[in-house]
Amino acid sequence: MASPYPGGEREKLVSKLPATLRQALKVRAAQLSTDVQDAVAAGIQAWRDHPDQLPAVDTAGAESFGTYLPEGLYDGFKADCRTREVSYIQGLAQSVALWLAQNPAASAQPVRRLIVCNQKGGVGKTSVAAGLAQALAEGAEHILKAALAAGLSNEDAQSLAQAGGQRVLLVDYDPQGHLSHQLGLKAIPAGEESLVTHMLHRDQAQHSLLDLTIPIDGERFGDQLHILPAAFDAFLLDSGLTIFRGPRHAALERALAPIEEHFDVIVIDSPPSLGLSMDAGLYYGRQREDERPAASGLIIPVEAEDTSAQAYGMLINQVDSLARDYDIQIDQLGLVVNKFDSRRGYIATSSRDKWMQLGTPPVLAVVPDLKEQREAVRLQKALLAYAPTSEQSHAMRQIAKGLK
Structure with a gap:
């Protein structure tokens, strides 16, 4: 001071x-x-x-x-x-x-809501959501040490460290539950309180969703990173929303709003679909009235190949339609070119270049397809704890840094 x-x-x-x-x-x-x-x-x-x-x-x-x-x-x-x-x-x-x-207190900004989404399977959406959440929660001293060990300049290391140390909730909103499994957690059994029951039957809930969150152990995260595991009956969410009596598009926000004050950032690992549950996820990431532009929004993992471009077009059509229907602003915060391997030749390199040339939204990082991510998944460990100096870990920190 x-x-x-x-x-x-x-x-x-x-x-x-x-x-x-x-x-x-x-x-x-x-x-x-x-x-x-x-x-x-x-x-x-x-x-x-x-x-x-x-x-x-x-x-x-x-x-x-x-x-x-x-x-x-x-x-x-x-x-x-x-x-x-x-x-x-x-x-x-x-x-x-x-x-x-x-000297009034600065008005409190809403919790940042980062929706990691792409209805195309296999693009590594779950790994990006998990890595981004870890990078946002990771302690600054750990970021500095890892960055300097990897040969980054002190200035670049300091810049990366500024994004860390936040209170982060990682939400497994995908009914497949890959995120929970990758971190060694089981999906919440059918019939027990979960994100799904709080979305569809919040008035009947006996516990706060906060009680269902689980801290991700590790000195690197300092109790700053929590996960809300998947629900076993999440496959029924879209059909449940079909007969939901309340505003279906706001069901996810209705469930998470009571616990938002406990976090600085909420990262949503979205389902690979274009259904009602995805509508609720996109709506949750909209710009709120009291929120600065581009504080919340969409992080879109893509691959350096042609079908990713087609899937991206379908997602943006859904985003635009939802924005028009409810007169809201949904910001695309950036793309992540994931699982990139230049050895795949011209298709990979030319597709990467096209993503880079798009300009808006920007490419936040190109994440290489290396063994560390697969090893971390096999061992059910957080990537940034398992391989903190790896290229993939630094790419996740780059994504966190690139968010305004």
Whole structure:
């Protein structure tokens, strides 16, 4: 927390302040990464400069409060209190109240919702969702160490590290449950509470979805990464949504909304389909009214071959149709050219180049088809924990870095 008053002597201020103001001051200073003493100094200066008489603050029950002010400010403050015929306690209370009014807390942004989707099977959607979630949750010190060990410059390593350390929920929304299996977890049995039951019958749920999430162990993630496992009966979700009495397109949001406050990012591993459940996933990733553009949206894994381009066109048609129907904005945050192998020749390299030339959405990373990902899956371990310095792990960090 850098002080706006570097150097120079400071003088101790000892006065009283109501407990409510003192607590509000402490919380707001922490929210804005400001020292309390600097906040008080700024408030007193603003109070002295204020042209009008400020309303009185109820100081009944005020308790002892001390801080340090830049040299000369305390004397000027006391002189102004005498001129304005208010007590030092009242003057300080007005100063703190004025600082709080002039320095509101930054409005809380909604949880970021990243929908990893492609109705074409076999493109490695699950591996991208898992790797991205791991990269967003991975501790900065671990990212730096891995990046430097792989030969990246200190500047590039620092840039990658800025994306990590977030509270991430990884949701296995795919009825096949590959994500859960890859991380050594079993799907939630049919009939038990799950994401599906919370989507279709939330009013009957006995537990919070938060209770169903499982932390991904490992020092690299520091309890920042949790997964909501697949449900065994997720194959019935589309038929359940067909007869759902509520707004079907908002069913996923309805289920996840109560636990959003516990996470910074929610990554959805979507089903490989164009059905109602996919509509709900796309709708969940829309830009909300109080959200900055491109904070949430779609991450689309593709392969460097022709059928991926055809599948991409089908997905975008569905996105555009949903956006028109509900008058919403669904941002395509980027493509991931996955499982790339230049040894496959002209088809692979020319397809990769076409994806790169597309421009919008941008290609966030080209992930090579190497053995580390397959080995991590076989061992049911997180890729970034199993092979933190591998090219694939760095590609996942590159995707995280590329998100605004």
